[in-house]
Amino acid sequence: MLQIAEIRENKDVFAKALQKRNIDALPLLENAIKVDEQRRSIQGQLDETLAKSNKLSKEIGELYKSGKAAEANELKKQTADLKESSKQLGDQLNEAVVKLQTLLYEIPNIPQESVPAGNTDEDNEVVSQHGEIPVLHEGAKPHWELVKDYDIIDFELGNKITGAGFPVYKNKGARLQRALINYFLDKNTEAGYDEMQVPHLVNEASGYGTGQLPDKEGQMYHVGVDDLYLIPTGEVPITNIYRDTILEAKDFPITMTGYTPCFRREAGSYGSDVRGLNRLHQFDKVEILRIEHPDKSDGALDAMVVHVKGILEELELPYRILRLCGGDLGFTSTLTYDFEVYSTAQEKWLEVSSVSNFKTFQANRLKLRYRAEKGTELAHTLNGSALALPRILASILENYQTTDGIKIPKVLIPYCGFDTID
RNA sequence: GGAGAAGUGGCAGAGUGGUCGAAUGCACUGGUCUUGAAAACCAGCGAGGGUCACACCUCCAGGGGUUCGAAUCCCUUCUUCUCCGCCA
Structure with missing residues (x-):
């Protein structure tokens, strides 16, 4: 606000x-x-x-x-x-x-100077593109077929237990999932982010604090009897750690990371965009957050971008960085970089991370301030995914498929304990 | 889930109807002293609204009420603690 x-x-x-x-x-x-x-x-x-x-x-x-x-x-x-x-x-x-x-x-955040004009995601500015797009063998498949062939993710079972969009990860699929979470958390903590484990349900005040309420109410699952919301992203509980807080200038920067499942109703979604792992009601994500002095937030955003790049480089996935245009920019953001990984089998780019600087917009709602020379000032908040699991998983499965099975990216082998899904 | 007790400034902790935004101690900031530091002493030190700046107004867990007047009394919600029950 x-x-x-x-x-x-x-x-x-x-x-x-x-x-x-x-x-x-x-x-x-x-x-x-x-x-x-x-x-x-x-x-x-x-x-x-x-x-x-x-x-x-x-x-x-x-x-x-x-x-x-x-x-x-x-x-x-x-x-x-x-x-x-x-x-x-x-x-x-x-x-x-x-x-x-x-x-x-009702008034969204003020876009920064560098935000390009535009209406839709087609107007987003491609900042850079990295990595080689692999040439797949004849008969390469999209991940929703691969997971069936290798029996590592079962969407039907999820349907039975809960409903559409709640997959069951099995065997090596489950193991790979856990490996990714641990790998991401390790990368983030090595970079200095403090690991947090937070509640997966939040109260109304927290929803308002980060801006999910009042406008995105329909996107969250709501537990009526207790008036609690299932978190749509770890951003909500982790950022709200600092709701109603006055920091000392020396406390900056505050950097945190956390793994949480995320729950999204995704009302109104349909079509090929929601196929397989592309869009789920429950998925896993490792988030990074920073609380910064206003003078430092621009630099902090750049540092976060570099950090996410480092992870994608290690995973050896082809990716590109976009600067979101005004029309595609989130309500609360002043500047957002999206990371997209190329899914060779689907022949399209999949968003795997979104890194944003909210400046004082969230802090104002959160009443997150710091002691300045004179009085208190609002701090700046930033966050990004490092990283969201499902589409990373999808692109690993698709880009690493061979006629002998799916190879595991080198950095993940120690975390998985196997090097091929076959 | 049942019974009882309690929630006051960064922390500890006074205050039970008026002069209380709130004693005192610790912490913190500035100063004196000191070669320097510590100690001691002096001063300052919550947040929000409002103003050019003052004035002024609001906030003692949240909400409501009683009263000319509420941190203080009443109702209610939440949280914490103790005891009992249940339980991963």
């Missing part, structure tokens, strides 16, 4: 930057400013009323103490009006605050 004080000062700049998202934000911003003015005016009146009644109350107290009960009772009569109007003003203030809040929730 943007800060109203910032909006007040940078209305036109913000509106211009938001054009990259193909929205005309000026009316939204102006409306927010208007409501904020109302809010401040009401607040002023309320404060004045409260100041008066505070003063009266003090006088009444002193009169009682000095035994002048009659005079005190006289003053009491004056408080009734004040009480009534402060109640009314309080209600009005509340209304204005909620209204402002609602408006602010």
